[in-house]
Amino acid sequence: MKVCGIDIKSNEATVCLLSLIDGLFHIPDCRSRRLTLADTSAKGLKSFQSTFAKLVADYKIDAVIIRQRQSKGKFAGSAIGFKLEA
16 A cells, blocks of 8 residues: 655645555655645646646556644644635
């Protein structure tokens, strides 16, 4: 099983791949560890989405896990971060 973990901060998504082979965890190399949203317009979001979808397809990811963030308080996520989650 291959899993992709994502941590979203502002306009950047940090990606980590993890697989389980014969009971051992393996962290495979990935062509890009960070995906950045250059433009917050609809076109920029679609570009980010297609880049991430291509990454998932190329590495044959079975599950995607997004690290939970607070919606209120001192460590609350930004509006751009919530757009990336959607």
